[in-house]
Amino acid sequence: MKLAKLNGRPEIFYSIQGEGKSMGKPAIFVRTSLCNLHCVWCDTDYTWNWEKTPFKHVNDNKAGYSKYKKEEWIVEIDADEVLSKIKEHPCKRVILTGGEPLMQQKELTILAQLLHDDGYFIEVETNGTLKPAPDFDSIINQYNVSPKLSNSDNSVQLREKEDVYKFFSKSDKSSFKFVIDDPKDLDEVTNLISKYNIHPSDVYLMPQGTNGAALNQKQQWLIEICKKHGYNYTDRLHIHIYGDKRGV
Numbered sequence: 548m549k550l551a552k553l554n555g556r557p558e559i560f561y562s563i564q565g566e567g568k569s570m571g572k573p574a575i576f577v578r579t580s581l582c583n584l585h586c587v588w589c590d591t592d593y594t595w596n597w598e599k600t601p602f603k604h605v606n607d608n609k610a611g612y613s614k615y616k617k618e619e620w621i622v623e624i625d626a627d628e629v630l631s632k633i634k635e636h637p638c639k640r641v642i643l644t645g646g647e648p649l650m651q652q653k654e655l656t657i658l659a660q661l662l663h664d665d666g667y668f669i670e671v672e673t674n675g676t677l678k679p680a681p682d683f684d685s686i687i688n689q690y691n692v693s694p695k696l697s698n699s700d701n702s703v704q705l706r707e708k709e710d711v712y713k714f715f716s717k718s719d720k721s722s723f724k725f726v727i728d729d730p731k732d733l734d735e736v737t738n739l740i741s742k743y744n745i746h747p748s749d750v751y752l753m754p755q756g757t758n759g760a761a762l763n764q765k766q767q768w769l770i771e772i773c774k775k776h777g778y779n780y781t782d783r784l785h786i787h788i789y790g791d792k793r794g795v
């Protein structure tokens with residue numbers, strides 16, 4: 548499978564889940580490379596923002612920022628090797644994240660089966676555009692679905708796949724995390740929730756931001772919205788603890 552490469556090694560690390568339903572739980576993260584979307588504020592753009600692609604990013608005008616050489620940011624590794632790296636850590640919760648992990652579902656099914664057989668709890672973080680196959684779905688414990696809104700700069704055709712949203716909204720393993728940049732994003736969230744019949748208690752609103760100050764500023768009004776609609780608020784705990792760093 549193709550994992551993100553960090554400091555010359557596959558990006559597998561032991562940390563704390565910083566967002567959503569399992570926020571605060573210790574977990575081992577396996578970061579897959581490749582994504583089928585191109586969110587303009589993505590903080591893991593080293594999984595998809597390759598040289599010679601046309602996609603925009605908020606850091607485009609930042610000094611020193613440039614698109615990534617694909618071959619330098621991907622490492623190929625098999626499921627047994629990933630499992631042995633996971634086993635270096637004293638934790639039975641694994642989070643398959645990305646990029647978009649479901650782009651590599653065939654390879655991840657082999658890994659997930661090994662983890663499942665060994666008693667691991669497996670979370671999958673997904674943008675909700677690719678449907679899990681039955682053999683993969685049967686061994687996954689939790690989906691952290693993060694549907695993208697227009698603030699991501701992806702077209703609606705790319706970001707909203709009706710049959711896939713229907714699959715996740717019917718699965719009792721799913722929770723839905725929305726990245727909110729501005730109060731006006733809420734109209735899109737309420738439309739999606741009503742269209743796909745998602746229960747408010749499965750909804751997590753998260754402020755967009757890659758530093759503590761930006762998160763805290765949005766937290767003020769976002770919590771009031773959560774109170775009003777019965778949604779959950781989720782912070783980005785890892786940003787407060789570690790800052791916008793990779794591999795932590």
Ligand code: SF4
Nearest residue numbers: 582584586589646674
């Ligand atoms: S779906 Fe996730 S990984 Fe892909 S571009 Fe958007 S934020 Fe980044």
